Amino acid sequence: MSNILEVKNLIKRFGGLKATDNITFNVVEGERFGILGPNGAGKTTLFNQISGFIKPDEGSIIFNGENIIGLSPEKIANKGLVRTFQIVKPFKELTVYENLKVTTLTPKMKEEIKSEPERRKWIEYIADICELKEVLNTDSEMLPQGYLKKLEVAKALSVNPKVLLLDEPFAGLTVSEIDPISKVIIKANEERETTIVLIEHRLKEFMALVNRIIAIDYGEVIAEGTPNEIVNNAKVIESYLGKGGGDIVNS
Amino acid sequence: MNRLKDIRFILIFIGLVFLFIFPVLSSDFYLINILSIAFIYAVYAGSWDILSGFTGKENMGHAAFIAIGAYLLGFVSAVYSIQPWLSIPMAAVASALFGIAIGVPTLRLKGPYFALASLAVASIFENLTISYSEFTGGEEGIFGIPFLTPGPTSDYYFMLIFSFISILILFIAGKSNFGLILKSIKSDEDAAKAVGIKTTKYKVTAFALSAMFAGMAGAVMGHFYGYVGPDIVYPLSLNTLIMAVVGGIGGIIPAALGGFFISLLTELLRGLGQWNNLIYTVILMLSILFLPKGAFKTLGEFLKPKNKKNKTPKLRGEENE
Amino acid sequence: VIKVGVTAPLQTENGEWVKQAVTMAAEEINANGGIDGEKIELFFVDDEDTASKMISGITRLVTRDQVDYLIGGVGSGAVLASLDTMARYELIWLGTGAASPDTTKKVAENFNKYKYYFRVGTLDSYSQGKSIGEFIANYLVPEYGIDKAAVISLDLVYSKQIAEEAVRLAEEAGVEIVYEDYFPVGHTDFSASFSKAEQAGAQVIIDAIVTADGIQFTKQWQDLKVDAAIVGAIAAALKPEFLEQTNGKATYETSAYPNGGPAPLTENTLDWFAEFKERFGTSPGFIAFPAYNALYVLEEALESIDKSDWDNKDKVIAAIEKVEFPLGGEKGVSPVMFTENHDLVYGGNGAQGIIYQWQSDGEWRAVWPLEYKTGTWEVPAWLDW
Amino acid sequence: MFANVFINGTINGSIYALIALGFSLTFGVAGVVNLYHGAYYMVAAYMMYWFVSIGVSPILAALLSLLFVAILGSAMMKGPILYLRKRGESIYILIFTLGASYFTQYLLTLIFGARRYSIEPFFDTSIELLGETIPGSRSFAFLISIITIIVLMLFINKTTFGKQILATSQDTYAAELVGINTSRVFVAVAAISAVLAGIGGIAISPFLSISVDMWLSTLLKAFSIVILGGLGSIGGSIVAAFIMGYLEGFISYAWSSSMAEVSFLVLVFIFLIFKPTGIMGKKTI
Amino acid sequence: MSILSLKEITAGYGKAVVLENMSLEVKEGECHAVLGPNGAGKSTLLKTITGTVVPTAGEIQFLGEKINGMSTHKIARKGVSLSPENRRLFSDLTVHENLTIATIFTDETKSKENLNFVYEIFPRLKERVSQKAGTMSGGEQQMLAVGRALMMDPKILLLDEPSMGLAQIIKEQIFNGIKKIKETGKTILIVEQDSTMVMPIADKISIFEHGHIIFEGTSNELKNNDSIKSAYLGL
Numbered sequence A: 001m002s003n004i005l006e007v008k009n010l011i012k013r014f015g016g017l018k019a020t021d022n023i024t025f026n027v028v029e030g031e032r033f034g035i036l037g038p039n040g041a042g043k044t045t046l047f048n049q050i051s052g053f054i055k056p057d058e059g060s061i062i063f064n065g066e067n068i069i070g071l072s073p074e075k076i077a078n079k080g081l082v083r084t085f086q087i088v089k090p091f092k093e094l095t096v097y098e099n100l101k102v103t104t105l106t107p108k109m110k111e112e113i114k115s116e117p118e119r120r121k122w123i124e125y126i127a128d129i130c131e132l133k134e135v136l137n138t139d140s141e142m143l144p145q146g147y148l149k150k151l152e153v154a155k156a157l158s159v160n161p162k163v164l165l166l167d168e169p170f171a172g173l174t175v176s177e178i179d180p181i182s183k184v185i186i187k188a189n190e191e192r193e194t195t196i197v198l199i200e201h202r203l204k205e206f207m208a209l210v211n212r213i214i215a216i217d218y219g220e221v222i223a224e225g226t227p228n229e230i231v232n233n234a235k236v237i238e239s240y241l242g243k244g245g246g247d248i249v250n251s
Numbered sequence B: 001m002n003r004l005k006d007i008r009f010i011l012i013f014i015g016l017v018f019l020f021i022f023p024v025l026s027s028d029f030y031l032i033n034i035l036s037i038a039f040i041y042a043v044y045a046g047s048w049d050i051l052s053g054f055t056g057k058e059n060m061g062h063a064a065f066i067a068i069g070a071y072l073l074g075f076v077s078a079v080y081s082i083q084p085w086l087s088i089p090m091a092a093v094a095s096a097l098f099g100i101a102i103g104v105p106t107l108r109l110k111g112p113y114f115a116l117a118s119l120a121v122a123s124i125f126e127n128l129t130i131s132y133s134e135f136t137g138g139e140e141g142i143f144g145i146p147f148l149t150p151g152p153t154s155d156y157y158f159m160l161i162f163s164f165i166s167i168l169i170l171f172i173a174g175k176s177n178f179g180l181i182l183k184s185i186k187s188d189e190d191a192a193k194a195v196g197i198k199t200t201k202y203k204v205t206a207f208a209l210s211a212m213f214a215g216m217a218g219a220v221m222g223h224f225y226g227y228v229g230p231d232i233v234y235p236l237s238l239n240t241l242i243m244a245v246v247g248g249i250g251g252i253i254p255a256a257l258g259g260f261f262i263s264l265l266t267e268l269l270r271g272l273g274q275w276n277n278l279i280y281t282v283i284l285m286l287s288i289l290f291l292p293k294g295a296f297k298t299l300g301e302f303l304k305p306k307n308k309k310n311k312t313p314k315l316r317g318e319e320n321e
Numbered sequence C: 001v002i003k004v005g006v007t008a009p010l011q012t013e014n015g016e017w018v019k020q021a022v023t024m025a026a027e028e029i030n031a032n033g034g035i036d037g038e039k040i041e042l043f044f045v046d047d048e049d050t051a052s053k054m055i056s057g058i059t060r061l062v063t064r065d066q067v068d069y070l071i072g073g074v075g076s077g078a079v080l081a082s083l084d085t086m087a088r089y090e091l092i093w094l095g096t097g098a099a100s101p102d103t104t105k106k107v108a109e110n111f112n113k114y115k116y117y118f119r120v121g122t123l124d125s126y127s128q129g130k131s132i133g134e135f136i137a138n139y140l141v142p143e144y145g146i147d148k149a150a151v152i153s154l155d156l157v158y159s160k161q162i163a164e165e166a167v168r169l170a171e172e173a174g175v176e177i178v179y180e181d182y183f184p185v186g187h188t189d190f191s192a193s194f195s196k197a198e199q200a201g202a203q204v205i206i207d208a209i210v211t212a213d214g215i216q217f218t219k220q221w222q223d224l225k226v227d228a229a230i231v232g233a234i235a236a237a238l239k240p241e242f243l244e245q246t247n248g249k250a251t252y253e254t255s256a257y258p259n260g261g262p263a264p265l266t267e268n269t270l271d272w273f274a275e276f277k278e279r280f281g282t283s284p285g286f287i288a289f290p291a292y293n294a295l296y297v298l299e300e301a302l303e304s305i306d307k308s309d310w311d312n313k314d315k316v317i318a319a320i321e322k323v324e325f326p327l328g329g330e331k332g333v334s335p336v337m338f339t340e341n342h343d344l345v346y347g348g349n350g351a352q353g354i355i356y357q358w359q360s361d362g363e364w365r366a367v368w369p370l371e372y373k374t375g376t377w378e379v380p381a382w383l384d385w
Numbered sequence D: 001m002f003a004n005v006f007i008n009g010t011i012n013g014s015i016y017a018l019i020a021l022g023f024s025l026t027f028g029v030a031g032v033v034n035l036y037h038g039a040y041y042m043v044a045a046y047m048m049y050w051f052v053s054i055g056v057s058p059i060l061a062a063l064l065s066l067l068f069v070a071i072l073g074s075a076m077m078k079g080p081i082l083y084l085r086k087r088g089e090s091i092y093i094l095i096f097t098l099g100a101s102y103f104t105q106y107l108l109t110l111i112f113g114a115r116r117y118s119i120e121p122f123f124d125t126s127i128e129l130l131g132e133t134i135p136g137s138r139s140f141a142f143l144i145s146i147i148t149i150i151v152l153m154l155f156i157n158k159t160t161f162g163k164q165i166l167a168t169s170q171d172t173y174a175a176e177l178v179g180i181n182t183s184r185v186f187v188a189v190a191a192i193s194a195v196l197a198g199i200g201g202i203a204i205s206p207f208l209s210i211s212v213d214m215w216l217s218t219l220l221k222a223f224s225i226v227i228l229g230g231l232g233s234i235g236g237s238i239v240a241a242f243i244m245g246y247l248e249g250f251i252s253y254a255w256s257s258s259m260a261e262v263s264f265l266v267l268v269f270i271f272l273i274f275k276p277t278g279i280m281g282k283k284t285i
Numbered sequence E: 001m002s003i004l005s006l007k008e009i010t011a012g013y014g015k016a017v018v019l020e021n022m023s024l025e026v027k028e029g030e031c032h033a034v035l036g037p038n039g040a041g042k043s044t045l046l047k048t049i050t051g052t053v054v055p056t057a058g059e060i061q062f063l064g065e066k067i068n069g070m071s072t073h074k075i076a077r078k079g080v081s082l083s084p085e086n087r088r089l090f091s092d093l094t095v096h097e098n099l100t101i102a103t104i105f106t107d108e109t110k111s112k113e114n115l116n117f118v119y120e121i122f123p124r125l126k127e128r129v130s131q132k133a134g135t136m137s138g139g140e141q142q143m144l145a146v147g148r149a150l151m152m153d154p155k156i157l158l159l160d161e162p163s164m165g166l167a168q169i170i171k172e173q174i175f176n177g178i179k180k181i182k183e184t185g186k187t188i189l190i191v192e193q194d195s196t197m198v199m200p201i202a203d204k205i206s207i208f209e210h211g212h213i214i215f216e217g218t219s220n221e222l223k224n225n226d227s228i229k230s231a232y233l234g235l
Ligand SMILES: Nc1ncnc2c1ncn2[C@@H]1O[C@H](COP(=O)(O)OP(=O)(O)OP(=O)(O)O)[C@@H](O)[C@H]1O
Pocket: A014, A017, A019, A037, A038, A039, A040, A041, A042, A043, A044, A045, A046, A086, E165
């Protein structure tokens, strides 16, 4: 399989701080790729650069064979590379249905959806797999956190992306709430062949979900490998998992 | 249809029917006169809303948009005696272009920054209008503009139909996918970009639309008075803002009703002499304090049919069992 | 009864003067039995000096109150905008303000349509400028050998027209205009303009400031002891409060009074001026003169024709055209005679522009034309002419 | 030319700074754009005129007028502004305070009429500097402005209460956590802002004049200055005020007085587009 | 004796209820830890105690006095001091100013002692007295936040995730400091996600999920409760 996303030597400085320092990695089409690292390691900043919200100082980002550096976030999204936000960003004044409708009004989806009934069907399909059906007509402002997290993923999914970047979709959720989102991610990956890139701190669920991981600390990649290799990596243990952290996953 | 169950539409329909037959019932030219101008105020407030109410950019210089239409008409008609059928479309095009010209550089500005930028544009306009009196007539304005139609009653119908169509278009734009996208941008612009919405395009379109209707209404007003001058154009910046907010923003019709009724109110308060402005400002302040969503939006929500159930989701705690 | 509508910006000083003067005249006429036995009834609307309010106000006066005549109007913009409404209702209008020459120019261009409008006052801007220009050309130039002047004036059409006409006459008399600056309403610091006028060697600064900005203009001129006299038209200076409003810094300010002021223009002027002041506590402003005259013009015209013809607008108009309150005569409080375009006749027996100066003893005196002078023009003390 | 532009620009700039400061301070500390600011300036001038006209001595009259606007300022903040602030949506504060300004204008018209008033200068001896004459009332206004600004800076930086203001402006929540009554700080800051504007109103009225519409142009100037300087930045506001003073003087001198204000507005507009955060960039009170 | 007690508190934001009927007692002199996942409502608990979030039902007592409904600054002056989530320093003020601003309402000699104590437990702060808080590293900022809370001379010290976003070594330094504070006998209520750091110093642990306390006991009791361990702590 080919690489759908290639990140090379990415550097971003904020004043004196290097938020990402020479980050290089590849994501293979169809895989579920994980990014791990302590708070402030630079994970969100990495996403911001890939999705076009921040312009890197140096380095290149190749998506689907095309250099996307310098493209606006909306252009990148329309090419099929879509992200979610760590802090959920619902369209507060709109209902859940309208939230999903807005996302289908993009140039990309206008090509894929030709008629109103088709649009309705698509939105209902997305709402269905994301378990949002019962709140379709609720103002998103009134939703509890669990639903907001689902909505965040649903919005991204409803543009039918090739690659989906998920920034901590489980944060703030209980074990029972994480489960449905995990399922959605797997479904998207297996049924719709969406490549997943996932940032998460919830180790247990994270490790169960991804095939391959890079670990980042202070903006640098400190390890790369399968979940098993990562939890046993000395550097990762030292900087992130802490003493005996490996047990968390192994047990 | 569902609409028939909606008392709001029924009320508006009755109101419109009443306005359409009003000149037949009454020959009070004074009332006809102030109603005619109230229609134009409704368009000012509605056109303000499509930009500010839908994208959250608080425009404090709407008069600049109105001035473009009104002065363009004034200037060409002073030279060529242009008739309304030509001048109004001209005003539409010029204002829309001007809206784009203002929209593009100020796209990124929000809150007080945008408020000041728009205020500055209107002030710059006002200053230039006064200084370059060769073209604008300075403080005396431009007079001798051809009247809209030959008589007050036909003026009335012209303005009623003009504002009805304008507000309908703005309302449909607001209700359509376009309006939905504007609201999503207002809620969270980054989130809209992240899914691929071309936010710039939509924001600039909102500017163009807002300016276009404001400019057309300005031109209609110019033809109605046969005159365009700073005294009737520039106070509109703040008046429009006040009317729209007191009416209720983000839905076109509440704002337009605000424009219509407040314009009537100020005219009717004139009988009170010195007290009228005082009363007007007190009403304004009280309505902001006690009707936070705006008078007509609050009323509208009260009258809204309740059959569409808004399911409130269960809290997570309950769901766990 | 005769119903007369009055439109004025009632919340401003000008509007108050119109109201006071018209009320005074109406009471007098009614006390004398009215016009041919008909009492005058007044209807006021506040036009806030904006076109929209004036137009809807006039519509209300005509369609609701059914007035027969209209008096008033202060700003030119609003009046010009309202002329078509006047024409639509064929309403005879005795104008009290609107100094723009365009009002009567419209009458000239389309007499049949606009014949209802008469300029009872005030002088149009060119005539106002003319009186200033004549004072410079015929008094300052021969007396003091003035040859350089500057213009520092308000950036409004009305003011510019006054200044331009004054400049034209001054230039004809050989005065060179060495510096020109126009400032916006609300300007607060004139030091740059004064300084440049001084550097250019101006001996006289021609000003035309129709807004209250004239107060700070005069104060700063006095404070800076600018090397040039100020001569022109400062509206605020045309009333006794000016001295107090400038903290006593009004001295040597010289302004033209358009067809009015405390000078013996007609036999009634000085008495009326005193009576007005006593009754209302403030002296009449220049707009009070035409406002007071207007009802008397109407009285004279109506009494000159048959009561049955009062409904015939053309006959009434013709009668008004014939009214004459000549200079030094016994009618009115300032001269009123109409041209065929319903403008004021300027000069001769007609309307006058009188130059007043605030003098070093704190008194306000007429200094030009010499026939009416109550004092002699003083050179500002710090100038060595 | 240099002397003229420099001297008058400095004097005007100092007065602009004084008036803009309170506006900036209110924004910096409470995050509120208070369009009622111009009204304090106007009300103080009217109160001053009225007290003097009933025979109160000028110094006492000035103190009483400032006390009055201080109370007015705190009442505005404590009542409607904090209430609307809690409700969110800044546009309502904008419109409410604007409406209140017009209300004040109409109320004063009702009481004092439409005519203009003036106050006798406190000090009226002209000074000669670099060949330019400076009228006494203007140099007095300059001195008062500069002294007030310095006193304010010392107050903020040296007193305990000033520390509380600083802390509140940095982080209201954290200030509460260290025991600072931030509502009280807001109200006090509103009173201080009102007094600053009031001093401005009293200082300028001997050479300008008092009128019911004097608040609007002053407010627009203060608003532009504060945005140009960076909302909430006191240092930025002072710099922007002087830029405005010099620019107006320069344009009046070198081009035309009628273009002075437009030029400043154009500058503000351009600045907003290219650097929306103002001269100083970051918020620092 | 309990210094702080929450009785059946319900609290949240607008329509969202975060704490439901929750009760908690903190005993004088104890170090009481509250553990729970992201979004469990731990910060909300602390905000409710300090008056930022007003409970809709229940009562909070501090030293026998009802404090719910009081404003935050009043509660702070009574001796409840919080080092908040995200530190919330006065970023344009120096380290010294950040510390002294908290002493406006405390006794002067006491403040001096406290200042010395803060510098003693966090020597890195002493090296940087005149650095602006906003320019310091995350760990230093966290030390300053804890130090600032101590400067109020509180009767109870509330700490919201002092280990958040920090490298292992820095975490250890901070927790060493906290341990020293505990040794002076100060009552501490600490909210954490990192159980490995907090377990050794806690006298008592409450585990918290969705506004409910689902476990309460000592560290040892927790270690022996396998179901809780695996389900809620991921241990
Ligand atoms: N816009 C910005 N300006 C300045 N510094 C920034 C900016 N955005 C991020 N940073 C800094 O860059 C570093 C990396 O932040 P980032 O948000 O990418 O971390 P993260 O790995 O996503 O952490 P978390 O797990 O807490 O979400 C942090 O030190 C942060 O403070």
